Structure formats: C-alpha cells, structure tokens
Amino acid sequence: MPLPPLALTMGEPAGIGAEIAAGAWAALRATGPAFVLLGDATRIAAVPVARVTAPEDAAAAFPAALPVLHRPLPAPVTPGRPDPANAPAVIAAIEEAVALAKAGRVAGVVTNPIQKATLYAAGFRHPGHTEYLGALAGTPGRPPVMMLACPELRVVPVTGHEPLARAIARLTPALIVAHALVTAEALRRDFGIAAPRLAVAGLNPHAGEDGTLGTEDRDIVAPAVAELRARGIEARGPLPPDTMFTPLARPTYDAAICLYHDQALIPIKTLDMAGGVNVTLGLSIVRTSPDHGTALDIAGQGRADPSSLIAALRMAAAIARHRSLSS
Ligand SMILES: NC(=O)C1=CN([C@@H]2O[C@H](COP(=O)(O)OP(=O)(O)OC[C@H]3O[C@@H](n4cnc5c(N)ncnc54)[C@H](O)[C@@H]3O)[C@@H](O)[C@H]2O)C=CC1
C-alpha cells in the first residue's frame, strides 16, 4: 500500500518556512515523498501551487504543483518580523496536522520552524513543538524525546529549552533513564536497530574526574547507566563530553544521550547543519523537522537552503514506512 502524503506545517510565517517548502517541493516532486503544506497559499512564490481541500488529493497534484491546504493568515507578513497576531494560525496548523496523522490521513507530521518567543508572547505555554506534541500525541508515562540525527550522529538532550542552571538542577537518574528507554525503543521500532548502543555523556570536565571535578557524574549519571544496563540496554557512561563526538568515537554508539540542549546540538549542527533532522521520539504519530530555526535574518531573500527540510521529509517517510511494515 502506498503511504498517504506527509503534512508540512507553516511554521513562523515571517521566517523561511514558505521558501524551504517551495525548495523541498522542487527537489522531491519527481521522487517523493509527497507532502501537503498547511499554510497560506499566497505566501508561496516561485513554484506552482495546487490548492487542495483534502490531503487525499495531494498525491495526484504533487508532481505538477505544491499542494496546499490553504489556511489564510489573519495579519500581513513582513519577512524577518514575526507578528504574534499570526500565532494562533501557526498553532492551529500544528494541531490540524496532528489530527490528520492520528486519523491516518497523512503518514506523518513535518514541522516548519516556529519563532518560540513570538508564540510565548501570544500565550503558548509549551517550550516547543516537542512538548506540545507530547501533549497532543504522547504516550502515557513516557516523555516526548527530542533526537537530532544526521548520517554520522544521533543526539538526544535529556533537558531542553530552559535556563542551563535549571536544567542541571533538574537532572536525576530517573530523567536520564526515561529518555534513554524511549530512545532505545525508537531506535528499534523506527530505525531498525535491533540492539541499540547508547553513549551517555558526563556533565563535568572529564566526566567529573572521579568526583574531584563535580559529583553529578558519580551521583546522577553513573547510577542511570547502571540501571539501563540492568534493564538490558547496552549503555556506556558517563563519557567525557569533549571526546565522545570525535570521528573515532562516533561509530561506537547509535545515539548519544546528552544532559542539556547545547551539549547535544552543538556537535550535530557543527557536523551537518544541512543534513540534520529533528525527530520526536515516543509519540503515537511520526514527527520530524529541520534542525534549524526560522532564520529571520535571511527570510524573504531567496537564500534559504531547503536541505534539512528535504532530509526531514525523507526521514519522516522512512519512519512511517518502517512502522507500516512492522505493524
Ligand atoms: N523546530 C523549531 O521550531 C525550531 C525553532 N527554532 C527557533 O528559531 C528561532 C531562531 O533561532 P536561531 O537560534 O537564530 O537559529 P536559526 O537556525 O534560525 O539561525 C541560525 C543561523 O543559521 C542560518 N540558517 C538557519 N537555517 C538556514 C537555512 N535553511 N539556510 C540558510 N541559512 C540558515 C540563519 O540565517 C542564521 O544565521 C528561535 O525562535 C528558535 O526558537 C530553532 C530551532 C528549531
């Protein structure tokens, strides 16, 4: 059975979402995967648009035009200048895409980047997509887990969009174990890795140097690794964070469990910003996104690179195919 199309959300209208959607369509129109954009059709320039009324019409339209479920914006858009008046439409597109995925009418959700501060200003109460999607389509008892993946590396931050001091204060063995278990299960289910190998990062320089450079590695990370091993997961750590991402170290694990946002995202974005994909693990639906943000500084200039969005669309289709074959 062919998969239904993917749903691509509009993201921040003042960012590069519409440009990279057009670029992704141009790159994928002949090969797929097909996708339908939930957004304002008038924002798409330079490529033909097919306004469709249902995702079921997207596959037939896709080779000739970018299919759009037209969702007009309430306020005019100035590239590079987000307007909180458009925030409800941005959020509604995410909700609609999730509803379509839950109903099996799209194979998965791919999100264009949102301007988080603009949504917060409009009353959005979630740190980002990851937590919001956890609320909309999560699995009871399991956290939604952010993973960034490129061909050479997968990283999972255990804490996310919060001040670093608070993130460190929140670290517990249970939090690390919960994220690692969701990761291991997703690597098996969605990526076909039968026995995932996890590398758990330390927090302090040299992973604490036997407790002389900080006690968190000994008191928080090591017990988490021990529990994972007791549960049959091939986990190692705490590993010194400065050497675990080297070319020699990367092939020794399938995912790096990292303790905070930048510990995870700096290595992967440095390695492969264009090929990196953000995927949410632990959801009932498939969700990916480009690894980058709204790029307000170049919005509307025709300079945005669609590569990461293309990789996100391909990865979402691959995961959906994997799930459909194993169900
Ligand atoms: N999944 C999501 O919704 C994400 C949203 N964001 C949000 O994006 C906003 C801006 O974040 P920043 O830290 O400035 O990161 P950013 O990724 O938007 O921009 C960083 C730099 O990379 C460049 N860049 C990013 N994507 C590019 C592309 N496709 N082609 C060419 N150049 C590109 C930008 O022009 C900028 O110079 C924030 O509100 C942040 O919360 C950030 C990451 C993911």
Ligand SMILES: NCC(=O)COP(=O)(O)O
């Ligand atoms: N820095 C990664 C990022 O912002 C992704 O967040 P999310 O909106 O996908 O939760």
